[in-house]
Amino acid sequence: MxxxxxxxxxxxxxxxxxxxxxxxxxxxPGGDGRYFEPEISGQPAARPSVSTTxxxxxxxxxxxxxxxxxxxxxxxxxxxxxxxxxxxLLEERIEALEAANAPAPSPAATTSTPAGTASTATTRPAATSTPTPTPTPAAAQPSAERVAAVQAIAKPQTDDAADDEYSYGFRLWDAGFFPEAQQQLTLFVERYPSHWRATYGRNLLGRAYLDDGKPNDAAPWFLRNYQADKNAPRAGDSLLYLAEAMIALDDTKRACIALAEFGETYPALAAGRLQSQYERNLGRVTCS
Known part of the structure; x- marks a missing residue:
């Protein structure tokens, strides 16, 4: 024992x-005897042989x-x-100090000036400070005739489900059912943000709001589409429509910024496919 x-x-x-x-x-860490002397020192006693004493x-x-x-x-x-x-506790204090001293983001810093912009354009406010969408009251229930007319618009059924969603939104917009088109196109851009049609969807969603008399809701979608990829097929269109939304909001300053940026960034569109729209918008404002 x-x-x-x-x-x-x-x-x-x-x-x-x-x-x-x-x-x-x-x-x-790195304890090698330099930090403190061990309280237990010396060689352990040899194990005694088993005996009764x-x-x-x-x-x-x-x-x-x-x-x-x-x-x-x-x-x-x-x-x-x-x-x-x-x-x-020290880490929490450091995080609190960093949060207190962090500079507030500047609205003008959210958009970079396109390459080749004239030096006078670099000092102008960025076109990013657009109005944010405001909540709207719930719409009244559509009439039976409107429901039937919307249901009469067929939804495409192809091997590309994302393209079908966009095409259905386009058909609703083209038929003048703007609230329904807004709902459908919102579903498309949120569900398929990387689809090749996404640039078309965001631009058309902005137009659905603009055509519905809601420039305040349209502007963020135009800006978002332009900033997402300035080389996308509908990025130039969105920048020009952004100017139209600003004109509708009586924001001449931002309208002029958008028009100037459009002319500098997309000269081929300004002299080609969108020339008439560009010149018409220029005639609606007086830019310094």
Whole structure:
């Protein structure tokens, strides 16, 4: 029985010594004896041979070593918890200071000036500060005749489901069902943002709002489409329609910015496919 008790004590010592060394490495990284002197030193006593007479002194030494190891483990654990809590509080203070000192984003910094823009154009306000859509009251229930007319517009059924969604939105817009087209095109652009038709969908969604007499809701979609990819097939169209939305909102300053940016960024469109629309919009405002 004394021999078995001593074996258990030796196992406890080895386990506690391993835990102390692991905790020392966590609390004092790189601990190599330079940080503190170990409280347990000296070679462990040789394991006595099994006999019926166990030395009382050896058992006492083992118990003392166990007590010392347990005390040291408790002290190191407390130091680690205190240090971890201090580090957490310091990190929270740093984050709070960074948040308090962070500069507010400038509205003019959200859009870069296109390459080749004249030097006088670099100081003008960016065309990004457009009105945000405002909540509108729920529309009245459509009449039975309108529901029947909308249902009469067939939805394409092809192998390209995304293109079918866009085409159906286009058909609704082309038939003058602007609220229904807005709902359908919103579904398309949110569900298929990476489809090749996405630039057409965002532009047409803006037009559906603009044609519905809602320039305040149309402008963000035109701007979003222009900024998403300025080389996309309908990016130039959206910039020109953005100018129209600003004109409808009596915002001459932003309308002139959009028109100037259109003429500088898309000279081929300004002299080609969109020439008449571009010149008509120029005639509706007086730009300095």
């Amino acid at each position: 004394p021999a078995a008790a001593q074996d258990d004590s030796q196992a406890r010592i080895r386990k506690l010594e391993a835990e102390v060394r692991a905790l020392q490495r966590k609390v004092f 166990t030395s009382t002194t050896a058992v006492t030494d083992i118990l003392a070593r166990l007590d010392a190891l347990e005390t040291q483990l408790q002290r190191l654990t407390a130091q680690y918890e205190v240090g971890g809590n201090a580090m957490r």
